Amino acid sequence: MTGGMGTAETTITLNGAKVTGQAPADTTLVRWLREQAHAYEVKEGCNEGTCGTCTVLVDGRAATGCTTLAVQVDGATVETSASLADGEELSPLQAKIWENGAAQCGFCTQGMLMSAVELLRSGVEVTPAVVREHLHGNLCRCTGYQAIVDAVVDAAAEGATR
Amino acid sequence: MTETLSSRTASTTRVVNQAVPRRDSHEKLRGRTRYAGDVDIAGQLHARLVRSPVPSARIVARDASAALQVPGVVAVLFGEDVPNNEIPTNTAGIKGRPLPPSWVLAVERVRYHGEPVALIVAESPRALAAAEALVEVEYDVLPVVSDPERALEPGSPEVHEGGNLLSQWRIDRGDVDRAFAEAPIVVEGSYEAQVVDHAYLELETGIGWLDDEGVINIKASTQEIEHYRRIAHIVGLPDSKVRVQAPYLGGGFGGKEDMTVEPYIALAVQRTGRPVKMVWSRQESLTARAKRHPVRMRYRTAAAADGTLLAHDIEIVSDAGAYPLLSGFVLLYITLNAAGPYRCDNVRVHSRAAYTNNTPGSAFRGFGGMQPVLAYEAQIDRVADAAGRDRVEVRKANAFVVGDRIPAGQRIETAVWLPQCIDAVLEAIGPRPEPSSPEHRVGLGLACNVQPYGRVAWMNDSASAWVGCERDGGVVVRCGVPDVGGGQVSSLAQIAAEVLHVPMDSVTVHFGDSARTPLAGRTTATRQLYMSGNAVLSAAEELRGQLLEGVAQVTGQPVSELTLTEGGVLTPGGVVPLAEVVAMCLASGVAINAMRTYFAPTGEPVTELVDSERIVPDFTFGAHAAYVEVDTRTGQVRPLRYVAAHDVGRAINPLSVRGQIQGAVVQGIGYALTERIVYDEGVNLTGAFYQYAIPTAADCPEIEVAILESGEGVGPFHARGIGEPPIGPCAATLASAVEDAVGARPATLPMLAETVLACVDQGGRA
Ligand code: FES
Ligand code: FES
Secondary structure, three states, X not given: OOOOOOEEEEEEEEOOEEEEEEEEOOOEHHHHHHHXXXXXXXXXXXXXXXXXXXXXXXXXXXXXXXOOEHHHXXXXXXXXXXXXXEOOEOXXXXXXXXXXXXXXXXXXXXXXXXXXXXHHHHXXXXXXXXXXXXXXXXXXXXXXXXXXXXXXXXXXXXXXXO | OOEEEEEOOOOOOOOOOOOOOOHXXXXXXXXXXOOHHHOOOOOOEEEEEEEOOOOOEEEEEEEOHHHHHOOOEEEEEOHHHOOOOEEOOOOOOOOOXXXXXXXXXXXXXXXXXXXXXXXEEEOOHHHHHHHHOOOEEEEEEOOOOOOHHHHOOOOOOOOOOOOOEEEEEEEEEOOHHHHHXXXXXXXXXXXXXXXXXXXXXXXXXXXXEEOOOOOEEEEEOOOOHHHHHHHHHHHOOOHHHEEEEOOOOOOOOOOOOOOOOHHHHHHHHHHHOOOEEEEOOHHHHHHHOOEEOOEEEEEEEEEOOOOOEEEEEEEXXXXXXXXXXXXXHHHHHHHHOOOOOEOOOEEEEEEEEEEOOOOOEOOOOOOOOOHHHHHHHHHHHHHHHHHOOOHHHHHHHHEOOOOOXXXXXXXXXXXXXXXXXXXXXXXXXXXXXXXOOOOEEEEEEEEEEEEEEOOOHHHOOEEEEEXXXXXXXXXXEEEOOOOOOOOHHHHHHHHHHHHHOOOHHHEEEEEOEOOOOOOOOOXXXXXXXXXXXXXXXXXXXXXXXXXXXXXXXXXXXXXXHOEEEOOEEEEOOEEEEHHHHHHHHHHOOOOOEEEEEEEOOOOXXXXXXXXXXOOOOEEEEEEEEEEEEEEOOOOOEEEEEEEEEEEOOOOOOHHHHHHHHHHHHHHHHHHHHOOOOOEEOOEEOOOOHHHOOOOOHHHOXXXXXXXXEOOOOOOHHHOOOOOOHHHOOHHHHHHHHHHHHHOOOOOEOOOOHHHHHHHHHHHOOO
C-alpha cells in the first residue's frame, strides 16, 4: 500500500509542540500536517507547487507543503497560520487583514499569511511593490490582492512581525 | 487606497452601510474555519472517478475485475449501477427538441475529455490510485468536432443525435434593415473570447455519511444545496432522504453551481453504508469541470451623424461543449446583454449555442453578461470615432435612462447612474503615467457595462429565512444560503443586527443546510443579498413587531409608544432589556421568531424570439478605467492603474462591495490578458495549474474602487447585486487602453503577445 516505499517516522516541531507521525515516506508535508497532525488550517489547492495555498514556514523559510516531503523536514520547526493568533486575539497582521477585508473565502489566506510573515520578519523595507513581489507565489482568486497588499503594508508600518 | 462614496442621502443606519469587518473572516484568519475538505470521519472511504482520456468515443467494453483485486478497493461502479443514471437537464433548449440528458457515469459513449465513466471506492487514496489504471475501459474512437461554427455546418459529426444546435435566441426590435439603409454611420466588428476556468483555490470536495434516519448526508463545497433533490433522484430515494450542507466555500464563481462531487459521494455512501470522502485533483478540475463559454460575435452597428445609436445587427455563436448544463441560459444572458447599457430601438440579435466535444460550458461569474462587453464597447467607440465625437460624451448620450426598454423588451425601472460611474472613474484615474522606456506606450482605456441581478422571472425565485430571539436576548438567523466567500452570511447578520438594534456579535447565523435551514436558493446570479437579504429583512421586521407586542401586552403601553433601541425596548418607563422582552413575549403568548419568504417578481418564460416585459428583477451598471503600458517589442501588456465604479444602490457592507469589485477586476484582467484553456481537437491540453496563468499579486495594478449609491436597487435597503457585475468591463477596458497606446484594438481574447504585436503594427506608432 505504500508503493514499496515503507513508512517513516517523522517528528516535527509544529507551532511549538513536538508531533510524531508514521506515514509512508512519499507523504507530502501538507498531507502529513493535515492527516498526521490534524493541522487542517494548512490547505491544498493544486498539489504541484503553483498556488502557494499550502505555504508554511519551515525553520523560518516559506515552503510549499505539497512539494516538500514530510521526511525531508524531520526534526525541523514548522509554523502554520494557526500559530499567529494569541487565543481569540488576532495577530497584528491578521488584524490588518481582517480590518481591510482582505480574507474573503479565506482559502488562500492560510498560505498568504505565512508568506507575509516571512516578509515582515525579514527586515526588508516593506512597500506595496515589495509585497506584491514577495507574494507572487500565493494565488488569490477572490480579493484582487489590493486589500492584502494594503494590510501587509499597514502591518509593517506598525512593526508587526506576525 | 482611497475610496469614493457618493450617496443621495446621508446614511441613517448603524450597522448596515458601514464598513464592518466580516464576521466569518475572523475565524478564517485563525485557521479555524472547517471547509468541506477539512472534515474526516473515522472509518471513511475514499472515492475517485475514472474519466475518459478521449473526447469522443463509443465505449466498447468495461471491466473492473482487476481493479477489484487491489487490496483496499471496496467497489467499482459503472453507469448500470446507478439507480437513475440520467441527470435531468434544466436549461433552455430549442423548441420542439428534448434536451439530451447528461450521465452520472457514461455507459455507451463519451462526448468530452474527462467525462466520468466509473467510480472507484476504496479504503485509502493510495488504493484508489492503484486501482484507477486497472479499471479497463475500451474505447472505439469517434470523429471529434471542436469548433462551434463547424459543428453547426451540415455533415458535421453529431455530438448528440439530431444535430449540434443546442439552443438559439433572437431579438428583433424595430426596423433594423431600414435603420441601416438610412444611417450615415455603419461600423462593423468581429470579436472572439476564449474558454476560461474558474480556478477557485478550494477544489471540488465533499464527504457523505448515512445518519440514523436513513438520510444520506453530504457536506460539500457547493453553491447549490438544493441539488439534494436531483441527488435523491439519482440514487432513487425520496427527496427527504438526502441532505446537503455547504460550509464556507473556498470560492465558487459559478463553477460549483452544477453538481460536482455530490452524486458520486451519494452513490458510494448508498453502496457501502460507510462515510465516503471525495476530493477532485486540480488536474480533474481543469480538465473536466464546466468552463466559461467561448464566443464569436459579429456586430454591425448603425448610428446617426451625432453618434446616436440607431441599430445593431448581431450574430453570436457560443460553444456549449458536450452537454447542455446551463448553456441555454448563459446564451440567453449573452443575447439580453448584447447591446449593452445603451438605448437602441432597432436591434436584431441571433445567438446560437452549439454542441462540440469540448468541456461543457456552464455558469461563470458574469453568466453571459460578460462576453458581449468586449464587442459593444468596441462598437460604441467606433461609432464615436466615425461621428468625430468624444467617446465619453457618446456613451453618456446613449446611456439608458429610466423608462427605456432594453432590446429584449423589459423597461428599466431604477436609476441608471452610468454617467456618474464614468465621471467617477475618469476623475479617479489620475494623470497619465510616463512610459518606462522609448519602446513602451501608455494608454488609457474606458468601458461600461450592465449586468442583471437575480434569476430570470419564470424561475419563480424565492428565498426563505427564519429570525428568532434566544432567551438571553441573542438573535439567531437561519437561512439556507451557501456562502461562497463573498460575505453572504455576514451581510445577513448585518441586516438582522440593523433591524433588531443589536450588535453584529450577538447575531448567530446558521446557513447552508438543506434539512435545517429554510431554503434560500443557490448562491448564483448575484441573487443572495437581494433575495435572502430581503427575506431576512422582512423576518427581522416581523420579529421586531413581536418584541414590541410582547412588551405592550405586559406593560399595557400601546405599541405606538414603544421603540426598539440599543439594548432592548424603549418604553416611557425606560429601556426593557432584550432578555426581559423575550420573557414578556413568552409570558403573553407572543412568538419570538418569524419565518418569511421573499418572492422575486415573476413572468412568463420567454420564447425563442425574446420580447418580454419582465425577464430579470433589475440591473447593475458600472464603468471602469485603466492605464496600461504596452511593450511594443514584445507585445506585453501591463496594467498600471485601475479604477472601477458601480452603482450598488446601497452598500450593505462597503468593505465587502470593495472586495467584490477588486476581486472581479483581477479575474477580469486574467480573462483579458492571460487565461485560456487550450484544446487540440477536443483534448484539453491545460491539465496543470502552472499552465493556467491566473494573475498574481505582482501582475496586478493598484485597484481603486468608487462605490456609488443611487439608493434605488430592489434588494434590502435598496441594495443592488454586485457579485458578478464588476467582472464585465475589464477586458473591454484593457482593449480600449491598448488601442489608446498603440493605435489599434485587440478583438480577440486573451490579448496574447502576437495579437498585441499585430495591433502595434496596424497602429503604426511603434
Ligand atoms: S497546493 Fe501546494 S502550491 Fe498549490
Ligand atoms: S480569499 Fe479566496 S482565494 Fe484568496
